Amino acid sequence: MLSYGVGRLDNERQKNSERAKIALKVSGVGAQLENHIRSAFSETEGIAQLLSSDGFISSTHLRSMAQSAIDSVPYIRHVVLAPNDIVSDVYPLDGNESVVRLDYRTLADQYPLLQKAQLSRSALIAGPLSLYQGGRALIYRRPVFLSGHTGRDLYWGSISVVADIDRLLLAGGINANDELALALRGHDGLGEAGDIIHGDPALFQGQPVLVSVNIPGGSWQLAGQPIAGWPSISLLDSSLFIMALGGTLLLSLFALQVSVSHRLIRRRNRELWQEITERQSITSSLVQSEDRFRALFERSPDPIWIVGPDRVINLANSAALQALGFDREAFQGITVLDISPEFQADGQRSEDKVKVVLEQLKNEGSLRFEWLHKRADGSVFPAEVTLCALQLAHEHVTYAIVRDISERKKAKQELERLAHFDSVTNLPNRVFFYKSLTQAIERATEANTSLAVLILDLDGFKLVNDSLGHPMGDLLLQQATHRFSDAVRPAGIVARLGGDEFAFILYDLHSAADAIPVVQTLLQALHQSFDLQGTAALVTASIGVAMGPQHGVTAQGLLTQADTAMYAAKESGRNDYRFYEAQMTTLIQARVSLERALRRALEHNEFEIWYQPKLDLATGALDGVEALIRWRNPELGLVSPADFIPLAERTGLIIPIGEWVLDEVCSQARRWRESGCFSQRIAVNVAVLQIERSDFVEAVRQALQRHGLTPQALEIEVTESLVMERQELAQDVLGRLQAMGLKVAVDDFGTGYSSLAYLKDLPIDNLKIDRTFISDLPHGAGYIAITRAIIDLGHALGFTVTAEGIETPEQLAFLQGAGCDNGQGYLISRPMPANQFEAWLEGELPTGAARIR
Structure with a gap:
């Protein structure tokens, strides 16, 4: 029992x-x-x-x-x-x-x-x-x-x-x-x-x-x-049952031996051969019982040992010897302290802690706890130990089962690391950075020193990520991390907040000027291109700096101000830095107010489409119009496109605004065709974001179908930056538009770094020379040469060439002499609402035509 x-x-x-x-x-x-x-x-x-x-x-x-x-x-x-x-x-x-x-x-x-x-x-x-x-x-x-x-x-x-x-x-x-x-x-x-x-x-x-x-x-x-359900466990799986069974058999045999001795005394006349036979039977049974116990003891996959009152390990299975790195001979006489390091994980001496554990075991009978063990080679590993106090052969012993929990500890540490570090760069993440910044502010306040918080955003990273793929984008972030770490050590820390945004803390500063050398080093660290498995990539950075405690005494406040300064640096032209200033918040508030008004403008129908005629410079005949958006705000009046178009592009509002423009132009074109007033092409400007983030080709197709128009009613104008920076996207979208029957023009040509040799392979029909080249004609020698080159090479490649911003008769005469095909500008006509354009068609066209011949 x-x-x-x-x-x-x-x-x-x-x-x-x-x-x-x-x-x-x-x-x-x-x-x-x-x-x-x-x-x-x-x-x-x-x-x-x-x-x-x-x-x-x-x-x-x-x-x-x-x-x-x-x-x-x-x-x-x-x-x-x-x-x-x-x-x-x-x-x-x-x-x-x-x-x-x-x-x-x-x-x-x-x-x-x-x-x-x-x-x-x-x-x-x-x-x-x-x-x-x-x-x-x-x-x-x-x-x-x-x-x-x-x-x-x-x-x-x-x-x-x-x-x-x-x-x-x-x-x-x-x-x-x-x-x-x-x-x-x-x-x-x-x-x-x-x-x-x-x-x-x-x-x-x-x-x-x-x-x-x-x-x-x-x-x-x-x-x-x-997943397979709970395992069934029998008595034969219990090492303690086998030990207890063996002990019971030993005690039973001992009792039997005493009984036999008494019977021998009482029965002295029993034959000697019977006594010998019984003793042999007892010995055989005892050996079999001990063999079964040792087999089960050895078969356990967990290290097990039995410790005597003197703390010497009297018996250990093979799993224990293997876990500790001993052979059986070397393990003789080993004590518990011999397989323990001098100190445990909590800093207590192992010798002192053993006394506490044994006293607790004496009172409770069994214990489970973690303990550091030392192998024969001196290496240390953590284990979960289960102890049971037993009484065997009039001796108090301790039965120990030990399980190595090194992997469990590593898994826990990995979870902690994932919670506080970025998986791509192995830098501290936003959570860790926020905690570090809070602590840094407290230390700076106590020490009466300053610190700087930097927010760095990579300019051009999205283009690398989109064109070369996310693996190459991750590689760039990793290489940038090494450069940034070298730039700020040992006076600060660097973290990745997410995407292409990094954050830095610079400690122990006396003034804002102390942060400038580090900021400049960070910008210079990006001057050298990145080697992305054989492809060179170049990015720059915009950096915002906030000083603590001058600009704020909370982590969130400093991060917000550094972020505001970073956007100010980005808007100033990028590859630059800005320190936070109070008026930046005022400017942001003004921009937010304008943004809110811009959102309301779409809902309240405050936008208008104006039209600017485009003439054939050789004949003076009307050769289409360009549709231009205007915003008439009830409080601000007529808002300049230079103020609200960039804001619409930054906020993404350019997409719904662009869809409205496309629909309104198609609606007006249908009305003019039905009235017989005007049936030529209307040029519509399209922002890069509209093409990147919407199915623009399908939007054009639906707008034409909705208003019963053929593709010949529209010309689509895209910027030179789209053509050069997103070449594959431009090739795809412009090709599909041209295949539908629409004309495609490149607007503001000459302001970027376009190659005419590259443009000849693109599906475009018209080059529009930017107004900056026209403004100094015919006096600026450099602009004369550039304008003539664009016209001549454009014609050689089969393009129609249009000049924008014609304001003087001299400019017009030069362009006619240079062979420019079309022109538009204030000399011909300013942009005007639809009803004024209709009047212009009826009464002003003959005068305009005569003026340019």
């Missing part, structure tokens, strides 16, 4: 040990999932902080910070801003257009959780949900509050981060686990009360290991068990 009881207890220990192993693995999956959730949704915390402190965020900032988050965490689908719970901005916009202006208050399945986040003033995770624009995802709802003038916080609205649930679970180790059967429940963070999120619901009805996964605003419950 004693052997059976010990065996059952050991069976329970083995079952508990197996559950503990699975619990560690399930906990690891849970921790990894928590880490990915925390990493995914903390990436956008900067947007919330900026909104709380400034009350607004520009689309430029939003696009940069959201793109940074998406680059760092690829399972983020998009980021949504919803002031007053109505969606105003989505990044990226592609595929999410239907979400803009969505009122969360109309969504009965989503709004209650958003109200809960507002009332609790904390973020929460909703879902998984079916998205309004299609698909299934998790939604991180983060309420944003502003400080009101009365001291009370005012609810601004919310930021939502939408993450692909399946990719998140895959990254968290749930969708790709070959060892464990896993299931997850807790829809909307309701824990065990929530609906199933992933896996088989039946798993929760068995005997799984249950782990709580903490998420913003609640928790999920993760269930796990071995």
